[in-house]
Amino acid sequence: MTTSVRRSPRRHLLSAAVTTALGVGLFLAGGLGLAPWPVTGADRAAGPTGEAGAPAAGADPLAQDIDGIQAHLRQSPRDAVALGTLGLDYVQQAKNTADPTYYPKAEAVLKRSLSVDATDNFTAMGGMAALEAGRHEFRRALTWARKAVAVNPYNSSLYGTLADALTQLGRYDEAADAVQRMVDLRPGAPSLARASYVAELRGDIDTARTDMRRALQDSAGPADQAFAHYYLGELAFNNGDPATELTEAAAGLRVAPTYTSLFQAKARAEAALGRTAAALADLNRAVQRVPQPEYVLQLGELYQSLGRTAQADEQYQVFRAEQKLFAANGVALDSDAALFEADHGNAAQALTIARQGIRSRPFMDTHDALAWALHANGRDREALAESDLALAQGNRNALFRYHRGMIERSLGDTAAARADLATALSVNPHFSPLAAPKARAALTALTAPGQRT
Numbered sequence: 001m002t003t004s005v006r007r008s009p010r011r012h013l014l015s016a017a018v019t020t021a022l023g024v025g026l027f028l029a030g031g032l033g034l035a036p037w038p039v040t041g042a043d044r045a046a047g048p049t050g051e052a053g054a055p056a057a058g059a060d061p062l063a064q065d066i067d068g069i070q071a072h073l074r075q076s077p078r079d080a081v082a083l084g085t086l087g088l089d090y091v092q093q094a095k096n097t098a099d100p101t102y103y104p105k106a107e108a109v110l111k112r113s114l115s116v117d118a119t120d121n122f123t124a125m126g127g128m129a130a131l132e133a134g135r136h137e138f139r140r141a142l143t144w145a146r147k148a149v150a151v152n153p154y155n156s157s158l159y160g161t162l163a164d165a166l167t168q169l170g171r172y173d174e175a176a177d178a179v180q181r182m183v184d185l186r187p188g189a190p191s192l193a194r195a196s197y198v199a200e201l202r203g204d205i206d207t208a209r210t211d212m213r214r215a216l217q218d219s220a221g222p223a224d225q226a227f228a229h230y231y232l233g234e235l236a237f238n239n240g241d242p243a244t245e246l247t248e249a250a251a252g253l254r255v256a257p258t259y260t261s262l263f264q265a266k267a268r269a270e271a272a273l274g275r276t277a278a279a280l281a282d283l284n285r286a287v288q289r290v291p292q293p294e295y296v297l298q299l300g301e302l303y304q305s306l307g308r309t310a311q312a313d314e315q316y317q318v319f320r321a322e323q324k325l326f327a328a329n330g331v332a333l334d335s336d337a338a339l340f341e342a343d344h345g346n347a348a349q350a351l352t353i354a355r356q357g358i359r360s361r362p363f364m365d366t367h368d369a370l371a372w373a374l375h376a377n378g379r380d381r382e383a384l385a386e387s388d389l390a391l392a393q394g395n396r397n398a399l400f401r402y403h404r405g406m407i408e409r410s411l412g413d414t415a416a417a418r419a420d421l422a423t424a425l426s427v428n429p430h431f432s433p434l435a436a437p438k439a440r441a442a443l444t445a446l447t448a449p450g451q452r453t
Contacts, residue, residue, distance in 0.1 A: 062089055062092055062093060062096060063093075065089055066086065066089045066090075066093065069082050069085055069086045069089065070086065073086065078116050079116075080113045080114075080116040080117040080121050080123070080124065081113075081121075081123050083109050083110070083112050083113035083116065083124065084109075084110060084113040084114075084121060084123030084124035084125075084126075084127050085123055085127075086109045087106045087107070087109045087110035087113065087124065087127040087128075087131065088106075088123070088126070088127045088130055090102045090103075090105045090106035090109065091103070091106045091127065091130045091131050091134050092130075094106070094134060095134065096290065097290060098290050098291050098292045098293070098322070100325060100326045100328075100329035100330075100331055101325075101329055103131060103134060103135060103329050103330055103331070104329060104330070106127070106131050107131060107330075110124050110127045110128050110131060113127070114128075119151075120151055121151070122147075122148040122149075122151040122152040122155065122158065125144050125145075125147045125148035125151065126144070126145070126148040126155075126157070126158050126161055128140075128144040129141045129142075129144035129145040129148060129161045129162075129165065130161060132144060132165075133161070133164055133165060133168070134331070135330050135331045135332060136168075136331055136332040136333075136334055136357075136360055136361050137330075137332055137360055138165050138168040138169050138360060138361050138363075139169065139360065141161070141164070141165040141168075142162070142165035142166065142169060145158065145161045145162040145164075145165050146162065148161070148162075149162055154185065155185075156181075156182045156185035156186035156188075156190070156191060157182075157190065159178050159179070159181045159182035159185065159191075160178075160179075160182050160190055160191065160194055162178045163175045163176075163178035163179045163182065163194055164194075166178060167197070167198075167201070167363065168361050168363045169361070169362060169363070170362040170363055170364070170367075172198075172201060172202075172393055175198065176198045179191065179194045179195050179198050180195075182194060183195055187218075188215075188218045188220075189215040189216075189218045189219050189220065189224050189227075189228065190215075192211050192212070192214045192215040192218060193211070193212065193215045193227070193228070193231065195211045196208045196209075196210075196211035196212040196215065196231065196235075199211060200235065200395070201364070201393050201395050202393055202394055202395065203393070203394040203395050203396050205235060205239055205396060208235055209232065209235055212228055212231050212232050212235065213228075213232065215228045216228035216229065216232065222255045222256040222259075223256055223259065225252065225255045225256065226252040226253075226255060226256035226259040226261075226262060228252075229248045229249065229251050229252030229255075229262070230248070230249070230252055230259075230261050230262055230265055232244075232248045233245035233246075233247075233248030233249050233252075233262075233265045233269070234265065236248065237265070237268060237269060237272070237428070237430070238396070238397070238398070238427075238428055238431075239396060239427060239428060240426075240427060240428045240429060240430070242268070242269040242270075242272035242273050242430055243269070243273065245265055245266075245268065245269040246266060246269040246270065246273070248265070249262045249263075249265045249266040249269065250266070252265075253266070260286050260289045260290050261286075263282045263283070263285050263286040263289075264282075264283060264286040264292075264294070264295050264298065266282045267279040267280070267281075267282035267283035267286065267298070267302075268298065270282065271302055271430075271433060272430035276302075276306060279302060280299075280302065280303075283295065283298060283299045283302060284299065287299055287315075291318065291322065293319055293322045293323065293326075293336060294336070296315050296318050296319045296322065297315070297316075297319050297336070297340060299315050300312045300313075300314075300315030300316045300319065301432070301433055301434050302433050303315065304433075304434060305433035305434050305437075316340075316344055319340060320345075323337050323340075332356065332357065332360045332361070333353050333356070333357060334353065334354070334356070334357025334358075334360065334361050334365075334366050334369065335354075335357060335361075335363075335365040335366045335368070335369035336369075337353045337357075338350045338351075338353040338354035338357060338366075338369040338370065338372070338373050339369050339372060339373075341353060341373075342369075342372050342373045342375075342376040343372075343434070347373070347376035347377050348377065350369075350372075350373040350376055350377075351370075351373040351374065351376070351377050353373070354366065354369045354370040354372075354373040354374075355370065357369065357370070358370050364389070364390045364391075364392075364393060364395065364397075364400075365390075367386045367387070367389040367390040368386070368387065368390035368397075368399070368400045368403055370383075370386045371383045371384070371386035371387040371390060371403055371404070371407065372403045374386060375403070375406065375407045375410065380407050380410045380411050381411070383407045384404070384407055384408070384411065387400070387403060387404040387407060390403075390404075391404065396427050397427070398423075398424040398425070398427040398428040398431035398432075398436075399424070399431055399432060399435065401420045401421070401423045401424035401427065402420075402421065402424040402431070402432075402435050402436075402438075402439045404420045405417045405418075405419075405420035405421035405423075405424060405439065405442065405443075406421075406438075406439075406442065408420060409421075409442060409446065414446055417442070417446055418443060418446045418447060421439050421442055421443040421446070422443060424439050425439055425440060425443065
């Protein structure tokens with residue numbers, strides 16, 4: 001997504017290629033970034049799509065941009081803006097490929113950029129913010145984002161990076177203010193997508209849908225359209241409507257046939273609708289293209305729900321290996337790793353990860369993960385307090401409610417447990433192939449005759 005950058009006369013003047021990369025990089029690198037545009041050898045052999053305005057099926061714009069910047073730097077090795085932009089591209093490549101070894105590369109070139117210009121270099125400062133966000137070190141991300149905004153307060157993308165850091169630090173009102181500033185500067189797809197997220201976190205799903213539809217209307221190309229369709233589908237699924245998610249995934253794939261996240265979304269909807277063979281095929285396709293930990297874990301849990309434990313264990317082993325690789329490359333583990341250990345591994349380790357995660361990312365997801373890890377360790381009073389924090393913004397999250405209901409059940413609060421489990425299933429009866437059946441079974445047991453109110 002290309003974004004124009006408003007700047008005062010004393011700011012760096014960027015080339016067209018670098019301006020594009022800055023706009024894309026800062027939008028993509030945050031917590032609400034575009035999903036990747038990964039390709040496979042088969043995609044490369046497929047040739048152009050033939051659709052007006054669509055990239056060739058094998059085109060990898062980010063890799064092409066990286067090649068171009070590297071060639072430029074061989075001629076001009078002290079070009080601070082080019083170095084900063086290359087760092088941004090490496091951050092995004094880490095996300096696109098699920099390969100965290102790009103993070104050390106990004107850090108090296110961003111530091112080189114800052115060594116050339118540490119004063120007005122908002123490109124590298126924004127890149128450092130994106131890097132630290134990618135590593136889930138959001139306090140550091142916030143520091144760099146503020147430095148970048150101080151240098152260039154007219155760049156809407158920088159406010160997006162600032163908003164992402166504030167959101168993940170649980171500073172939701174400040175994040176909303178940053179998003180509003182981003183919208184004021186440039187009311188386009190990046191800012192409207194973040195506005196949608198602000199509304200979703202507050203439980204205002206109608207506004208979230210409206211803003212995401214506006215983001216779709218303002219999309220600059222196929223990848224942006226696919227991104228909007230993905231999140232419209234996610235909004236639908238998270239609120240109990242897998243059929244609409246399937247429709248949105250199909251719409252996205254029509255404009256962007258190699259957009260991997262849409263295969264993951266399609267699989268999630270198919271599984272909820274009972275089309276398990278199709279779900280497994282699409283989810284395996286997503287994992288084979290880009291083994292994002294989220295996809296790998298989703299596939300493992302789908303296999304487990306079908307009783308295919310050996311195949312589930314294979315995916316869980318991959319997930320564990322990925323977590324080790326991410327940690328080795330400076331990524332702070334938090335909610336996903338903690339929930340995985342609480343559900344499938346070591347409860348004590350889950351609590352250690354969750355406590356570490358809450359320090360770098362005190363976001364609602366991490367509070368929920370800490371609540372569940374505490375529950376897994378029999379510390380339900382503490383767990384309930386963390387669950388309060390996870391739900392304090394009024395968000396509609398079936399998994400959070402399920403966790404809270406099971407914690408309340410352990411505490412003997414039958415009425416509260418019934419209410420929260422019923423809420424979880426009313427928000428989204430398909431929220432997890434493993435946990436949703438457990439929620440139904442627990443609710444049935446709690447409503448049996450003789451249960452204490």
